[in-house]
Amino acid sequence: MTSQAPERKGQIMSAYTLGAGASMAFGPLIGTAFIGVIGIGGVMWIYAALHLLSTVLVLCLKTPAPPSGPGAHTVAPQTERQAVAALTAPSGEF
Numbered sequence: 623m624t625s626q627a628p629e630r631k632g633q634i635m636s637a638y639t640l641g642a643g644a645s646m647a648f649g650p651l652i653g654t655a656f657i658g659v660i661g662i663g664g665v666m667w668i669y670a671a672l673h674l675l676s677t678v679l680v681l682c683l684k685t686p687a688p689p690s691g692p693g694a695h696t697v698a699p700q701t702e703r704q705a706v707a708a709l710t711a712p713s714g715e716f
Contacts, residue, residue, distance in 0.1 A: 649669075656665050 652668055653665050656668060660668075
């Protein structure tokens with residue numbers, strides 16, 4: 623998901639966790655609201671329709687085009703790419 627907007631990873635991940643949390647809330651809410659009216663079979667059809675909708679929405683996602691042209695870099699310069707251990711270890715260990 624963060625490939626959609628790599629400079630906004632925090633916002634993308636917060637939207638992702640909002641969706642995960644909302645599904646944990648709305649799933650039981652849908653079941654509770656409709657099980658008395660349309661029964662368990664109807665609730666299963668509602669869930670199936672929601673899964674179908676989510677499949678259609680996922681198929682509409684597009685990955686961004688790779689950068690092109692002069693000066694376009696797909697890999698960060700070596701000075702910016704350091705191992706996490708090198709950044710967190712006391713000096714002299716790595």
